[in-house]
Amino acid sequence: MKILLFGKGGQVGWELQRALSVLGEVVALDFDSTGYCGDFSNLAGLADTVRRVQPQVIVNAAAHTAVDKAESETELARTINALAPDVLAQEAARQRAWLIHYSTDYVFDGSGERPWTETDTPAPINVYGQTKLDGERLIQASGCQHLIFRTSWVYGARGGNFAKTMLRLARERERLSVIDDQIGAPTGADLLADITAHAIRHVLPLVGHNDLTPSGIYHVAAGGHTSWHGYARFVLETAQEAGVALKATPESVDPIPTSGFPTPARRPHNSRLNTTLLQNTFGLYPPLWQQGVARMLAEIL
Numbered sequence: 001m002k003i004l005l006f007g008k009g010g011q012v013g014w015e016l017q018r019a020l021s022v023l024g025e026v027v028a029l030d031f032d033s034t035g036y037c038g039d040f041s042n043l044a045g046l047a048d049t050v051r052r053v054q055p056q057v058i059v060n061a062a063a064h065t066a067v068d069k070a071e072s073e074t075e076l077a078r079t080i081n082a083l084a085p086d087v088l089a090q091e092a093a094r095q096r097a098w099l100i101h102y103s104t105d106y107v108f109d110g111s112g113e114r115p116w117t118e119t120d121t122p123a124p125i126n127v128y129g130q131t132k133l134d135g136e137r138l139i140q141a142s143g144c145q146h147l148i149f150r151t152s153w154v155y156g157a158r159g160g161n162f163a164k165t166m167l168r169l170a171r172e173r174e175r176l177s178v179i180d181d182q183i184g185a186p187t188g189a190d191l192l193a194d195i196t197a198h199a200i201r202h203v204l205p206l207v208g209h210n211d212l213t214p215s216g217i218y219h220v221a222a223g224g225h226t227s228w229h230g231y232a233r234f235v236l237e238t239a240q241e242a243g244v245a246l247k248a249t250p251e252s253v254d255p256i257p258t259s260g261f262p263t264p265a266r267r268p269h270n271s272r273l274n275t276t277l278l279q280n281t282f283g284l285y286p287p288l289w290q291q292g293v294a295r296m297l298a299e300i301l
Contacts, residue, residue, distance in 0.1 A: 001204070004055035005029065006038055006046075006088075007062030011156030012102065015193035016061055023200060027053050031062070038062070040084035041076070050091035057200055058088050059100040063132070067106070068264040070127040077127055082134035089142035098145045098203060100196055103217075105152040105184065107133040110268020113183075115225075117274045118150075118217045126265040136217065147199055148217045149192065152271045156189035157299045162228070163235045164300065170236055170248040180229035180255035184271030185222045188292035195220055195284055202282050214281045219273035222289035229255045234290060238297050 001024030007013040008028035020026050029038030029049070036053065037045030040062050050058065064070060064080040085101055092099040106129030107122040124130040139146050155161040169176055203214060226234070233250040240246065258267060279285050 001025070001057065002027065002053065002055045003057045003059060003200075004050065004053045005059045005061065006040070007060065010061055011154060011159055011161075011189040012192050013061035014158050015156065015189045016059060016196060019190075019193035019197040020059065020200075023197060024056075027055065040080040043079070043083060043087050046084055046087045047091055050088065050095070054095060055097055056204070057098045057100065058092050059196065060085055060088055061102060063102065064128070067126060067128045067267075070131065071264045074127050077131045078134065081128070081131035082138055085135040086138035086142065089139040089144045089146065092146070093142050093144035096145075098147070098200070099139060100200065101135070101139055101146060101148050102192070103132050103136050103148050103150045104129065105150060105271040105273055106268060107136065107150065108268060108270075110182075110270045112270055113272075114270075115272035115274035116219065116270075118219060118277055125268060128265060145203070145215045147203065147215070149196070149220045150217060150273060151187050151192060151220045152273055153184045153186045153221075154189055154192065155186055155293070155296065157296045161296075162186070162231065163293065163297060166232045166235045167239060167244070167246075170239070170246040172247065174247045175252045175254060176232065176248050177254045177256045177260070178229040178232040179258055179261055180227045181257050182267055182269050182271065183225050183227050185225050185273070185289045186231055186293050187220070187222045187286075187289065188296060191222060191286060191292055192220060195278075195282075195286070198284055199282050218278045218281070219275050220278055220286065221273040221275060222286050222292055223275075224288045224290070225272050226289065227255075229253060231293070234293060235297065238294055239301060242297070242301050244301055
């Protein structure tokens with residue numbers, strides 16, 4: 001089997017290179033790759049890449065994820081998050097390949113307290129969420145076999161993340177202020193990659209049996225939920241237990257509302273995702289968010 005992976009340099013793409021390697025040959029590309037085009041602003045180049053590689057599976061881990069910058073880069077965000085995935089979907093349909101694509105809880109407005117299900121009506125409140133929703137809809141309209149994984153609060157041990165920022169600030173300051181009215185589940189890039197590999201292994205034997213293939217949208221997030229404030233306290237508690245010297249203790253992390261930290265893009269308050277459909281379809285059960293964060297902290301502390 002040949003797998004074409006886009007966005008190999010991102011947190012999820014980095015973990016996908018590991019997780020997908022046991023399934024077959026992986027052609028992994030980034031925006032600056034040579035030989036094949038991985039630049040999502042070059043739509044013709046992307047189509048040419050898929051035609052030349054002729055993969056059985058396309059995995060798209062590339063995206064415009066700078067939520068605030070997207071407010072002023074609307075066309076670029078739409079090209080990368082919607083038009084480029086549409087090109088991949090059209091080519092996947094022509095080649096009868098599977099397309100694996102990642103989306104976000106930001107397609108919802110963040111209202112209420114109930115975890116969002118796949119059948120809830122999207123209503124994005126920022127440009128990033130709207131362009132990701134546009135991408136979902138274009139993929140669905142293409143007719144290709146696809147798995148769209150909506151996720152939230154993604155982190156990885158590689159590169160920057162919220163936990164590393166909190167640790168740095170806690171070494172510099174005696175008190176921290178962190179938002180407490182946005183609720184979600186920190187979800188590891190490694191967890192997303194492993195679930196992707198299992199899902200691909202599940203669907204490939206079903207190719208040609210359209211009545212059996214679980215093509216569609218699935219919510220993928222770690223179990224449980226917390227606020228950014230609770231996330232920060234957990235990080236500092238874990239660091240303290242590991243003997244890391246910090247100026248700020250978990251008790252000195254002050255809760256603040258979203259309104260106390262204004263940003264160009266509005267953020268949803270409720271980012272909870274219901275993963276029941278994923279569990280029932282693939283037999284995969286995401287662990288509690290604390291397990292993944294603790295493992296990541298063990299790597300970086």
